[in-house]
Every structure is written in structure tokens, then in C-alpha cells.
Amino acid sequence: MNNYHTPGGGPPPGPNSYKKGLGFIRNSIQRAIHDPIFEMVKIMPKFSRIVAPQTRKIPENATIPLINLDHLSELKGEARKQLVKQYGDGLRQEGFVGIHAQQLNHLIEQVYREMKEYYHQTFDQKILDWQGYLGMQGYFHQGLEFAPNAKQADIKESYYVPLGHDRWPARTSPSFARTISDYQSYMFEYTKSLMKVLYEYLGRSHAEVDQSLSPRDSLLRLTHYPTLKPTDHAEALWAAPHKDSNALTIMPPGSIPGLEVLTPQGNWKPIIVPHGYIIVSIGMQTEHKTAGLIKARVHRVINPGGRLTLAERYSTSFYGHYFPDHSLKPFDQCLEVVTHEMPPNRKASFLKQYPDIPAKEINKELYDTFR
Numbered sequence: 001m002n003n004y005h006t007p008g009g010g011p012p013p014g015p016n017s018y019k020k021g022l023g024f025i026r027n028s029i030q031r032a033i034h035d036p037i038f039e040m041v042k043i044m045p046k047f048s049r050i051v052a053p054q055t056r057k058i059p060e061n062a063t064i065p066l067i068n069l070d071h072l073s074e075l076k077g078e079a080r081k082q083l084v085k086q087y088g089d090g091l092r093q094e095g096f097v098g099i100h101a102q103q104l105n106h107l108i109e110q111v112y113r114e115m116k117e118y119y120h121q122t123f124d125q126k127i128l129d130w131q132g133y134l135g136m137q138g139y140f141h142q143g144l145e146f147a148p149n150a151k152q153a154d155i156k157e158s159y160y161v162p163l164g165h166d167r168w169p170a171r172t173s174p175s176f177a178r179t180i181s182d183y184q185s186y187m188f189e190y191t192k193s194l195m196k197v198l199y200e201y202l203g204r205s206h207a208e209v210d211q212s213l214s215p216r217d218s219l220l221r222l223t224h225y226p227t228l229k230p231t232d233h234a235e236a237l238w239a240a241p242h243k244d245s246n247a248l249t250i251m252p253p254g255s256i257p258g259l260e261v262l263t264p265q266g267n268w269k270p271i272i273v274p275h276g277y278i279i280v281s282i283g284m285q286t287e288h289k290t291a292g293l294i295k296a297r298v299h300r301v302i303n304p305g306g307r308l309t310l311a312e313r314y315s316t317s318f319y320g321h322y323f324p325d326h327s328l329k330p331f332d333q334c335l336e337v338v339t340h341e342m343p344p345n346r347k348a349s350f351l352k353q354y355p356d357i358p359a360k361e362i363n364k365e366l367y368d369t370f371r
Contacts (some may be wrong), residue, residue, distance in 0.1 A: 008230035037164060064279070065090035069197065084194040088201030088294075095297030096261055097282045099194065100179035104186075105276060108252045108316075111222075115314050119157065119224040121171060129159070129169045136160050137166060139265050142226070144154040147240035147300075152233045154240055156301075161220040163188060177266045184220045184318070191218065191250050191320035194280055198248070202290065203333045213247065217363070225258070225313035228303055238313065244283040245362050246319040251279045254301075254315035258307050262298040271339045273300070282361050285322050291330035291338045291354045324360035 032295075067087050075083060090097035117144045119126070129139035147154065161184050161361055168177040192213050225238040238258060259271040259279070287296045301323040303309060322328070339347045 015130045021360075036087070050231050053277070059254050061272055062098065062274060063269055063348070064096045066092050066098045066273065066277060068102070069194075070100055071235065072197065073077055084197055084201050087197055091198065091280070091282055092219065094261075095295055096271055096279060096299075096310060098277040099280050101190075101278045102212040102274060102276040103206065104252070105184070107179075110175075110179050112255060112314050113314060114172070114179050115159075115222050115316075116294040116328055117223065118159065118169060118172055118176060119314075125170075125171050126157070127169075128171075128197060131167060132347050137165055138330070139169075144246070147242040150240040150242075152236035152240070155228065155232055155236050155238050156223050156225045158224075161222065161223040163215045163218065172330075180222070183316075187220060187250055187318035188215055188320070190216055191248055191318055194250070195248055195320060198286075198294075202331060204331065212322050212324040212326045214321050215227055217324060218246075219319045221317045221319070223315050225301065225303075225315070227312045229308055237302050241298050241300045243296040243298055244281065244319065245285065245364075246283040247289075247359075248320040249281045249283055250320070251281075251316060253279065254313050256311050256313050257304045258301045258313055259315075260300055262300075268300070269321045270304075285328060285359050288328040288354055288357075288362060289330060290334040291351075293334040293338050322359035324363065326359045327356055328354075329356035 047349065064125045065086070067083075067090060069083065069087065072083055086096065087099075126139050127141060130141065131138035137160050140160065142155060142157045143153045145154045145156065145158065146152075154157045161180055163184060165181070165184070175301070191210055194211045197215055199206060199209055241262065253273055253275075257270060258270065260268040261271055263269050271279060281299070282294050286294060301313070301315075303313075305313075335351075339350060342350060
């Protein structure tokens with residue numbers, strides 16, 4: 001039985017509570033369009049308390065910085081500055097941080113249930129949802145996605161959901177489209193709010209995020225990593241080493257471990273966060289925009305082995321993208337920080353790495369992953 005808690009105790013909520021909860025989410029999405037997502041904690045506190053499973057104790061082996069921004073909007077002055085700095089420094093130093101998001105627990109659980117039902121269909125049923133490469137939407141079967149420079153395809157299948165997606169699978173329950181659509185909309189607003197905090201860290205305005213982050217080009221991916229088989233190529237991984245090409249990526253922990261990041265020392269480090277946190281990572285568009293001040297990190301997904309050797313894995317990733325023609329000319333503030341100690345000849349050479357190009361030039365990396 002799921003271990004729910006309610007204000008003052010009592011039995012777990014019934015189906016009507018979940019329906020009301022989804023209503024809270026839809027209303028919150030609309031309310032948060034012009035406000036930081038952290039206001040959603042205020043907008044739907046009742047829903048988050050009723051349906052969110054109890055937070056587990058933070059494990060001592062959490063491997064990336066853990067940050068709670070729930071009350072950021074209430075902070076001012078030095079207190080706000082320090083919390084924003086904690087978030088920005090975490091991304092700058094690690095490329096990955098964990099953000100407290102317990103209010104999302106129930107929705108994430110619903111998404112994983114819908115994914116499991118979808119991916120347990122036969123291949124012949126799922127392939128009906130293949131819509132070709134154009135548009136990055138619908139089902140992509142195993143064997144199509146390659147990391148840059150990888151010789152073997154990733155061992156995974158994916159379902160891509162752009163904002164406004166309307167070609168939903170016919171062989172799923174009506175709740176699939178409703179749940180995934182709610183999740184996609186929520187995650188775009190959540191991503192935008194986290195980008196605003198990052199821009200604040202960089203000395204930029206929140207309005208710049210509203211003008212540059214594209215709802216049409218941002219993308220939700222639902223990924224299934226199947227149980228490994230003896231016939232799988234020995235060099236193939238669930239997801240081979242790569243960087244994300246977008247601006248900012250948001251992902252809940254997968255159904256089982258497996259996500260790893262390559263450290264500057266050349267070692268693979270597991271990404272571990274506690275229940276109730278989501279993972280936030282930097283993409284190549286932001287690395288370019290900050291002149292490498294905040295770098296996208298190489299990461300991969302592997303089978304963790306041991307008792308999970310025969311397990312499958314589910315995960316979702318939301319990729320926040322700039323508008324295709326948005327200039328990636330680096331921020332002056334970032335250039336100053338990165339180059340202030342460089343001699344003139346080295347500075348000139350360094351700047352050539354970050355020319356003024358549109359975001360779509362880096363977006364090409366995304367399409368280069370399909371063969």
C-alpha cells in the first residue's frame with residue numbers, strides 16, 4: 001500500500017482526490033505562467049500534502065548538491081542572494097544539481113505508470129506511433145539513437161512529446177494523453193523558472209528568459225531502457241556518453257539508478273538524489289551562452305548491475321531549448337569572469353570557441369544523434 005499522509009492523519013485519498021489534484025495542477029500551470037514555479041508550492045499546498053508520499057531521509061551518499069528553492073520568492077536581500085548563489089555555484093561546479101520538488105511526486109508516479117503500460121505493448125503496436133524523424137514527436141524504436149562518436153546505438157526506446165502534441169497513441173487509456181500533457185506543460189514552466197534563477201545568478205534579468213526560451217522547441221522525452229539481452233552488442237549502453245544540446249534539462253530520478261556523469265578527473269560518478277528531488281543539468285546552449293563559465297557535462301546511462309542486472313529502467317527528461325534564432329553570443333559578464341586573467345593573444349584564441357551563432361546551430365547536435 002502507498003504510504004500517503006494527510007493533514008491530521010486519516011486514510012489515503014481516493015480517486016476523486018487524484019482528479020481534484022490534476023485540476024490543481026492545470027490551474028497552477030496557468031497561474032505560474034508569469035511567476036516563478038516556486039509559487040506553485042503556495043498555489044497547491046493542499047494537493048501536495050494530500051497525495052505526495054512521505055519524504056525519505058536524505059541519503060548520505062547524495063552525489064550532487066541538493067538545493068531547496070521552495071521559498072525563494074519570499075526571500076530578499078542577502079538571504080536570496082546566497083540561495084541563488086548556492087544554486088548557480090552548484091551548476092557551475094558540478095553541471096548537475098538536485099532541486100527539492102516534493103510537490104511533483106504524485107504526478108511523476110502517474111507518468112511512470114503510464115509509461116510502463118505504454119512500453120509493455122508489443123513492438124507491432126508501438127511502431128504504429130512512429131511518425132518519422134521530422135518534428136521529433138511520437139515513438140522512436142531501439143536502434144535509432146546514437147550518441148556522438150558512438151559506434152553502437154543506445155539500448156533504449158523513446159516517446160517524444162513537444163508542447164501541443166496531439167497525435168497520441170490509440171492503444172492507451174485516455175489518461176495517457178491527459179497525464180503526459182499536464183506533465184509536459186508543468187515541466188516547461190518549471191524549466192523556465194529554474195532558468196530565471198540561473199539568469200539571476202549571472203546578473204541577467206528574468207525577462208530575458210521569457211523572451212528566449214521556446215515552448216515550441218522544448219521537448220519531453222519518455223524513455224524505456226529494456227532489460228539487457230545476451231544478443232545486445234558488448235559495447236552498447238543504455239545511453240552512451242554524450243552532452244545535452246539544449247539550454248537546461250530537468251529529469252526526475254529514473255525508476256532505478258544508472259545515470260552517471262564524467263568528472264573533470266575522468267571518472268564516472270553516479271548521480272544520486274533522494275526521493276522528492278529532481279535533477280537539473282546544463283546543456284550546450286547554456287555553455288556557449290556563458291562562454292564555458294557553466295559547462296555541459298558528459299553523462300551516460302548504464303545498467304547498475306548486481307541485483308538490478310535483469311531490471312528495466314524508465315526515465316523522463318525535459319529539454320528546455322532557446323528559440324532557434326536566439327543569439328548565443330556570450331554574456332559580457334561571463335566573458336569578463338572567464339577571460340579576465342588571460343593574456344590578449346590567449347583571449348583572442350579563446351573567444352573563437354564561442355562565436356555569435358543562433359541556437360539552431362547547436363540544436364543540430366540533436367538531429368545528428370539519429371541515423
